[in-house]
Amino acid sequence: MxxxxxxxxxxxxxxxxxxxxxxxxxxxxxxxxxxxxxxxxxxxxxxxxxxxxxxxxxxDMPVDEMKRFFYETLQTMGDSFLRATGEKNIVEDLRDYCAHFAEKMEIKQGQ
Known part of the structure; x- marks a missing residue:
């Protein structure tokens, strides 16, 4: 092992x-x-x-980086949850929330 x-x-x-x-x-x-x-x-x-x-x-963690850190953590938790459970529908809901979170926190995609 x-x-x-x-x-x-x-x-x-x-x-x-x-x-x-x-x-x-x-x-x-x-x-x-x-x-x-x-x-x-x-x-x-x-x-x-x-x-x-x-x-x-x-x-000294910048607030804008903390917002992005939480956004990416939520996204990757969705990936993990999907792999662990196969629950595609709820992960799609989480993705929708992540998009809402990114919009509210003014997180630009791809940065």
């Missing part, structure tokens, strides 16, 4: 606000830590039947 490890390194300021977020994976060709401005990690706790989440972003 193959195993991979993902490592997150979070540097916090004196108020525990993230200043730097870095990650690396043993399964990646790139062996150095990669910097990022935001992350969302969701895990399913099958014992309690609920999700566990870690949402972090650095204090």
């Amino acid at each position: 193959k195993k991979a490890e993902i490592k997150l390194t979070i540097e916090l300021d004196d108020n525990n606000v993230p200043e730097n977020i870095k990650w690396e994976s043993t399964d990646s060709e790139n062996k150095e830590q990669l910097a990022t401005k935001a992350m969302i990690l969701a895990l399913w706790d099958h014992n309690y039947k609920n999700s566990l989440r870690i949402d972090l972003w650095t204090k």
Whole structure:
């Protein structure tokens, strides 16, 4: 069985606000830590039947990039949900909402 490890390194300021977020994976060709401005990690706790989440972003994450990050996260959650369940109709509804979200947040497509 193959195993991979993902490592997150979070540097916090004196108020525990993230200043730097870095990650690396043993399964990646790139062996150095990669910097990022935001992350969302969701895990399913099958014992309690609920999700566990870690949402972090650095204090210098621009608001326009945060809007796009959420938009793209919603889009890719739709992709994952479709692969996991085959529920095409509800994913189309989610896509419609994503288009509405992008319009309201003034997110330009393809940027």
